[in-house]
Amino acid sequence: PFGDNGALALSFNAMEQYYQEQGRDWERYAMIKGRILGADAHDPNVSLLRRLLRPFIYRRYIDFSVIQSLRDMKNKIAREVRRRGLEDNIKLGAGGIREIEFIVQVFQLIRGGREIGLQRHELLKLLPEIEKLQLISTQQCEDLRQAYLFLRRVENVLQAINDKQTQLLPTNELDRQRLIAATALFTQWDANLQPTEIRYPIHNWESFYLVLQRHQQKVRSVFDVLIGDNNDSEDNNSNNDWNDFLDNDFQNEELEQILINSGITESDHEAMIEKLNQFRNSLTHRPIGVRGQDVLARLMPGLLLQIFQHDAYLTLLPRMLNIVEKILTRTTYLELLVENPQALSQLIELCAQSNMIAEQVARHPILLDELLDRNSLLNPPPFEQYANELQQYLLRLPQDDEEQFINGLRQFKQATLLRVAAADILGALPVMKVSDHLTFLAEAIINAVVNLAWQQVTTRFGVPEHLQEQQKGFLVIGYGKLGGIELGYKSDLDLVFLYDHKQTGQTVGGKKTIDCNQFYLRLAQKIISIFSMNTSAGILYEVDMRLRPSGEAGPLCSTLSAFEQYQHNDAWTWETQALVRARAVFGEAELRAQFDHIRQNVLSSVCDVQKLKRDVREMRVKMYEHLANTDTDKFNIKKDPGGITDIEFIAQYLVLANAPQNQALTYWSDNVRIFDIMAKYGVISLQHAEQLKQCYVDLRNRIHHLNLLGLPSIVKAEEFVQEREFIREIWQSLFD
Template sequence: MSFSFSQVDVTLNQLAQQLIEQFPAQYNTLIFQQIEKDKTHPTSNIGQLYCAIAMSDFFAETLQKQPHFLHQCWQQCPRLSDCADYSARLTPLFAEVETEEQLYKVLRQFRHREMAKLSFCQSLNLGSVEEIFIRLSQLAESLIIGARDWLYQRACAEMGTPVDEQGTPLQLYILGMGKLGGFELNFSSDIDLIFTYASNGETVGARRSIDHAKFFTRLGQRLINALDQYTADGFVYRTDMRLRPFGENGALALSFAALELYYQEQGRDWERYAMIKGRILGANAQDPHVKSLQQLLRPFVYRRYIDFSVIQALRDMKHKIEREVRRRGLVDNIKLGAGGIREIEFIVQVFQLIRGGREKRLQQPALLQVLPEISALELISRQQKEDLRQAYLFLRRTENILQAIHDQQTQQLPENTLDRQRLVVATQGFTQWDTQNKVTSVTYPIHDWASFCEVLHRHQQNVRAVFDHLIGEEKEEPSENESLWADFLESDVDEQDIAQLLIDHQIAESDFDDIIEKLRQFRNEVMRRPIGTRGRVALAQVMPTLLQQIFTHTAYLSLLPRMLNIVDKILTRTTYLELLVENPQALPQLIELCAQSKMIAEQVAKHPILLDELLDRNVLLNPPPYNQYASELRQYLLRLAPDDEEQMIDGLRQFKQATLLRIAAADILGALPVMKVSDHLTFLAEAIIHHVVELAWQQVTTRFGTPTHLAEGEKGFLVIGYGKLGGIELGYKSDLDLVFLYQSHEQSQTSGGKRSIESNQFYLRLAQKIISIFSLNTFAGVLYDVDMRLRPSGEAGRLCSSLAAFKAYQLNEAWTWEKQALVRSRAIYGEQALQDAFSAIRTEVLSAPRDRATLKQDVVAMRQKMYAHLAHTDPHHFNIKTDRGGITDIEFIAQYLVLAHAPDNPALTTWSDNVRIFDIMAESAVISQEICDKLKQCYVDLRNRIHHLNLLGEPSVVPQSEFQAECQFIQGIWQILFDHNEQE
């Protein structure tokens, strides 16, 4: 819908008449004559001009200053289709420019003329709000890039051309930030820019070379002057460079490497918010540096995990907005006020920062394009989305009308009657465009200023409702910290002050030097690190509480370096510092866990994302049933791209680390006994093994297809767990002892892949791929260390054997120690029929007749060999695992009893874990119930001690007196079973 001068009220008609009277005489007389003549044709050119003049002083002034433009409008009024192809229309104008003075004139006159056209289209509602600000952005981009390119040629002629190592000229890249970057420029916006260039070096082709930094800095300065300097023709754009690294104190232009380093090490949250809309202006898709710059910036903005700092930043922004509104008296500001444009932008950006790393569809700068995606992800309701969209369009139209009046950047509602009437008239004829770009007339009940304000307030209330809903209830701000350590980070706190604090905590004076040195080193490191303002605020909140709690703990000497190491690793990652501030219960919980577990402290320091696992103590005290790990892992991996192998592998490692932390926490907090800890660790490993095999199968079958002898859904593949995995007795640092078996079929080939291979080769490739996935060392570490030495023929054997070959080897070639190992084996992965086949082989092998004397001799010899190579030799200490009377002796006792008695009682082969092996031995009268119970108790106590030593990061060695009774009992059983045959 368009409207004519007949719809403009009396005051605006009078204004238009006054403005027209200031036009050159040959025009104003003709205009008034034409108006009188065209009263019956309200949509005539002159009628529309009259309306546009009434709505915008800027439009009228442009017509006065550029009579040739008035003449063009007289002949044919602007249309939205005229507001396009800016670069193409600027090119011939720049071609005629010979001096910077001429450049300034061309830029300004073209800008004013094109802005006047857009003001005309806006006033007459010839385009949607979105179409107007997209064209405003395109105009700005064309002017900026055109000016840069002209000035670049002049700079090269004067200072030489910057080139890369291959001699290719380098350009100045300009990041358009804010609304310019998002194609959402206001009618009279400042433009926020960042200058960067690909690499350092020196210019070539000039009498005197200069370095690239100096070249691009000078070019940037000239570009700013060309845009920002006020001349007789006005200015082009007010240019703001404060968003660049280090703000006003930073270099005007930075290399890609310097830019990346800054954002990696010092980038702050507000810079992440700003960079959401960062866009390379005039980007050439064929330029490899464009892609490099985009890839450089993306990880800074969009992270793969939920960013807790967003929550706190949202609250901080709320307070900042309210303080700014109060300080500047901006209650009627449609951008900064409650329910204003900034709150809508912030709502959208928060979801982009939280979810954008996982949801690529949120990685776009334009708000109106992102809003439907947020709703589609069900992060906000459809009604909330529509409320925000309608409010945004209404507020942006209001903003543009305000700014087009005098070409001034303002979002303040006017106090004068004239400009209020302009807003009333403009919003009476407001036409909305829906998401399919179809025109939808929105008839607001606006007929005066009061009704305009009513509609405006309704939109603002809708925005504020969504904004408040996202923030939630905020707890009261904490009172001033009264901790003894509140001033620790201040430079004027010296060693004597710290010593006094230690005295107050009743710390042993003998520990002072060590503690003070650690604290001094930490504080010096803090002072050198680029933490940023917000990081330092968060650190100042965390450290007093942290140190207070450390020095009230009995294990302060070991706890202090562990906690300082964690803080050191998150110093420049404000997210995690704020997590500890935001969740006060997390810090004491972290201290409790780190005091008892060096492993947890090291893992959290290496992977701070694990701090998320410490938020809910109830979750730590109530770990999920171990049989749910498979489904939990499936749910966890659903968030990742299934065709991104690296991301899936990282996901497996992250899941393992997070789950391991939860198990260890439950162990430390007393929620899991040692047997249950091993159950959890074992079934966690099993769940991961299943997904690794599935991932490897997908990769291998894509290349080679599947063996033709398999039925639909079959894999014909078995994973056998040995040792602690097979015995359901995994510890925190256990390797995985695996053997791979497959269902053989003569002359079977693969089909359906890129090339066909024999089935036995297929399973070999599958085994290799599985081991590769487990062993790949990524940022998240190695998934598990895998030991394949228990396969037939050990390291000399094939990685993967057929079931038939495995059976033949075990029955005819296996050594006694291999049969011992088979006792603690079970199928971990594979079709049930194959698992049953393996169980039958295992039972047959273990139950096969054997000479007991020879068996006894082999077991003793193997134990003696292990003792000689692995046992602890210090007589004052006891190696729980390898010394006589330790874990290994108990395991050998269990294995010997199975191998010795299974030929007469095959049921003894049922279990692979030592505890149930002893139980079935007692049931079968192989050993007494008393001996069974005592062996189990010794075994559980020793394993429990190893678990806790592992958590502390200490070796499995204790004072010789600690398990003296247990050692004597176990050695007594050994002597009874083996008739004193072991050599002393």
């Protein structure tokens, strides 16, 4: 700190204060290689110092400012190479050792805060980590590794000749022959730390130089792709009419002329100019800084050019300007869009079709990182892998930082939601698959939340004494859209918590002993607390617990036996209807089987069909009176007659009315497969089942896309006329 003017030894507090307030970019690069000499892993001072320095070196956000800083540093080195005639310097020259180090460091500095595997010193061990994250290809990884080993071999030989620190290739014949002999055949360790012979086709100085150049060219090609020079993009923008948009003397007349040149409808000019001026005026009140102003000046011309080339410029302009305003003071996100033109184009395409995505990105700019790879947007992972993906994601985070762990859950949810929405918009996912992805994402997060809550509660209170190892004796039941595997983009989670408690007892192994009933109540409270905790990344999900036995008057957590007794003896018809769409989403296999048995027995209990019809019909009328749309020119897809709710009630009625004669009808919890099984057993015709399914899928698909646009689930009355008429016919045939 402070270089030659600084003290030789500093306190930890002085170190932390210096790097927080005055640390410069090049000091971050230097610190990446820094390590505590003779460090004892059990010394608390070692871990304390590492914790103090880590936020300076490895930023928690994706830090693309690094690219421009490394580019500037490399350009400075290149100027020095030209000035001093160091073209044959194997460290500083093009494709040399320093460029390999820069390539590795750029990933460490950009992503090291979120990828704990990148927080290490050894370059050769970092390359496989970078490849594992799919940031470079397998071939690029091997090219860089071989080039680094060869260049280091050359450097070692050069320095051994005269015991002198040098990286310049020799000019005299004897030293050249020494270098030829030392690089044509030598031994190095392989990946398993076994000696292996390396042979190169080197016979004379020309063949040596050819091998050297091939390695340097491979390094240079990777370096140019990742860091390179940005002169090309600047040249492409040289004829852009928007180049002077941020200048203080830019007039409305010039704005109007650009809009005319862009072919914008004249009636839209006034609104567009007003929004653009509002944005320009807002800049005067924001502490952007010199670097931020420079990056913004490079971003805006290309951004505005693309916006006004788009058919949806009327909605796109305010959405994109809102995102830019939200990230103005976080220059690294502006740099991400400048450095990755494909990410900017992807963002424009998605925001044009989805207000939800635009709002999410504005609230959580960290999501911009998800736009860097179009292939990952078009090919989301199989939804069955979400639990494993989340586990791998959380393993990359520091395990001793609870806040970052909970933030990690939210970031994973938001990033996955963005990928699913993008695949939906880009036509890569049909509506049924969208719901599958959203449902299994929620289940993966429920699993992580329950495990985190369990860890925290058991640390304090121990575990119930009757449990075996690896048991929790706890079930999470999903109702509604979660239970029906039909979650939408804005769905909350309808949950019920159950536990297995065949005997009374207490907890053991904790700091404090409590009754087992109290233990599971504390666990339920902790789960809800984690879901509801509002951090910088937002909340996880809204959780609705009103479907538990006795509703809001009932306990947060019930035993399986109490749940069974309530469902058989005290549940209202609407609660039994809700049970049709219930399924276990967390818990041991044995407990899940117990719940399935209870559910099937309740749903197949003998009932008075006429009373069932009356109860279902009255509940539907009550919902319509309180919730439905009263505008005859509009159709509420979810709540109006002939909409989603009618289809759901039809499915639930068919199960409850017919399951007493055939328990197999209770198996499925989702509407589509309920209609399939009703047709299979002849309860309804195959034609009616297919029509009901198609109506349901079409209506849900429209709701999904309205959600993406940030609009309510309401359309013009002229839409879905045939579907509504068919659904009303089925309703009348069952209930009238």
